[in-house]
Amino acid sequence: MPQTPPIETRPLFAELDRLLLELLRSLAPEDWQRPTLARLWTVKDVAVHLLDGNLRTLSMLRDGYFAETPDDFSYAGMVAYLNRLNADWVRAARRLSPAVLTELLAQSGAEYTAYLHTLDPWAPATFSVAWAGEAESLNWFHIARDYTEKWHHQQQIREAVGQTAALMTPALFRPFMATLLRGLPHAYRAVAAPAGTRVRVSIEAGGTWELLKTTDAWQLMPPAAAAPTAEITFPPDVAWRVFTKGLSAAEAEPLVQLAGDARLAKAALGLVAVMG
Numbered sequence: 595m596p597q598t599p600p601i602e603t604r605p606l607f608a609e610l611d612r613l614l615l616e617l618l619r620s621l622a623p624e625d626w627q628r629p630t631l632a633r634l635w636t637v638k639d640v641a642v643h644l645l646d647g648n649l650r651t652l653s654m655l656r657d658g659y660f661a662e663t664p665d666d667f668s669y670a671g672m673v674a675y676l677n678r679l680n681a682d683w684v685r686a687a688r689r690l691s692p693a694v695l696t697e698l699l700a701q702s703g704a705e706y707t708a709y710l711h712t713l714d715p716w717a718p719a720t721f722s723v724a725w726a727g728e729a730e731s732l733n734w735f736h737i738a739r740d741y742t743e744k745w746h747h748q749q750q751i752r753e754a755v756g757q758t759a760a761l762m763t764p765a766l767f768r769p770f771m772a773t774l775l776r777g778l779p780h781a782y783r784a785v786a787a788p789a790g791t792r793v794r795v796s797i798e799a800g801g802t803w804e805l806l807k808t809t810d811a812w813q814l815m816p817p818a819a820a821a822p823t824a825e826i827t828f829p830p831d832v833a834w835r836v837f838t839k840g841l842s843a844a845e846a847e848p849l850v851q852l853a854g855d856a857r858l859a860k861a862a863l864g865l866v867a868v869m870g
Contacts, residue, residue, distance in 0.1 A: 601734065603769050611703040612743070613760050614748050619784040621755065621834050626692050628720075628754040631840035635684065637751050641695055643680060647740070648702035650679075655720055656709045666854035671799050672827040692738055710737055723725060725867050726779030735784045737868070738773040742867060743769045746838040762830060766800065773868040774837045775814070781865040782812040787823070794822040795862050796831045824858035827851040837867045 618641060626638040635643070653659045662679075687695070719736035722728045724743060728735070752758045761767065778795065782805055791807040794817060804817040828836075832849045835841035843863035852859045 601738045601769055601772050602715075603738045603773070604707075606741060606766060606769060607703075607707040607710060607744070610748065610761075610766065611699070611707065612745050614699055614703075614744075614751075615696060617697070617748075617755075617757060617760075618692070618754065623692075625755050630750045630754045631835065632747070632750050637687070637754050638692065638695070639684045640747050640751050641699065641835070642684050642690070643691075644744065645687070645695060645702060646660060646680070646683045646700050647743060648699070648706040651740070652702065652705055652709060652718075659775065705825065710740075713737065723776075725780070726777040727783065735773075735776070738776075740768070742770055742773050742838075744836060746840075746868070749834060750840065758831070762799070767802055767830065767834075769797065770817070771797050773835075774865070775801075775803045775866045777837075777865050778862065779812045779814060782861055785812070785858065785861045791825075791858065792818060792822040793858050793862070794825040796825065796827040797830060799829075799830050800833060822854060824854040824856070825851075826859040826862050836863060837865050839866060841867055 606668065615866075621637070621742035627701045629635075630640050631636060632640050634644075637692075653661070690698075699762050713733045715732065715737070717733050719731045720737060721738045722731040723735050731739075731806050733762070743864045745766065749758060751762065761770075772793075775795065775797075781791070787807045789807055791811075792815075793805040794802060796802045801859065802817050804815050804822060805812045806815045828846075828850050832846050836843065836846040843860075846863055847860065
């Protein structure tokens with residue numbers, strides 16, 4: 595029998611889509627134009643972006659159809675490429691009605707989830723999780739990364755319309771945070787500290803992680819019983835926003851709790867678990 599992936603998110607996609615469709619079908623016409631944390635995007639624009647994620651995955655990964663590829667595969671080049679694709683899609687899809695958009699999300703979401711269940715979790719993914727510093731990733735991590743995309747964009751919509759509670763359940767929130775925090779070693783890669791230094795990152799209602807500084811790098815480890823060198827504790831609504839660029843590090847700092855070496859603890863505010 596295959597080993598269970600470290601973060602199994604595939605069973606959660608159907609529930610995430612169910613909650614999204616239930617929310618969108620309940621919105622008043624004016625709700626679709628409310629601003630969101632996603633910079634210049636409205637509620638409708640974020641929903642359009644979620645549709646793009648479904649259709650692009652089905653086209654490229656399921657059907658092998660790559661209509662356009664970036665010229666520059668560096669991190670900066672990929673970010674520029676994705677930003678352009680996202681902007682082009684959102685602009686063109688503004689001609690879709692909310693009803694058409696919702697039905698397209700329903701159809702494509704079911705096909706998207708079915709496709710994910712055909713993947714071997716331990717096989718190499720087509721795309722790496724670059725924000726975690728990986729040049730190559732396994733499918734389970736690629737799928738979990740997609741889960742974080744769907745979770746945080748839906749939460750951006752929910753935040754805009756004042757209905758945030760549905761995604762904050764342990765079953766949905768903990769896997770989201772566990773995936774984002776896989777990026778901690780990469781976020782700390784330039785943070786100097788002696789070997790043996792431990793930094794604890796706690797998310798209220800979301801879990802606790804610990805970084806250990808080895809001779810060569812920072813590594814995620816199970817939390818030790820002894821007090822760490824530094825510790826940072828996030829309220830859940832601060833954690834998801836700061837790690838997905840909905841809140842700056844400077845804005846988040848007064849909202850978290852620090853203990854021990856403040857310099858080491860505050861470095862966790864620099865984790866960015868999205869491309870862009």
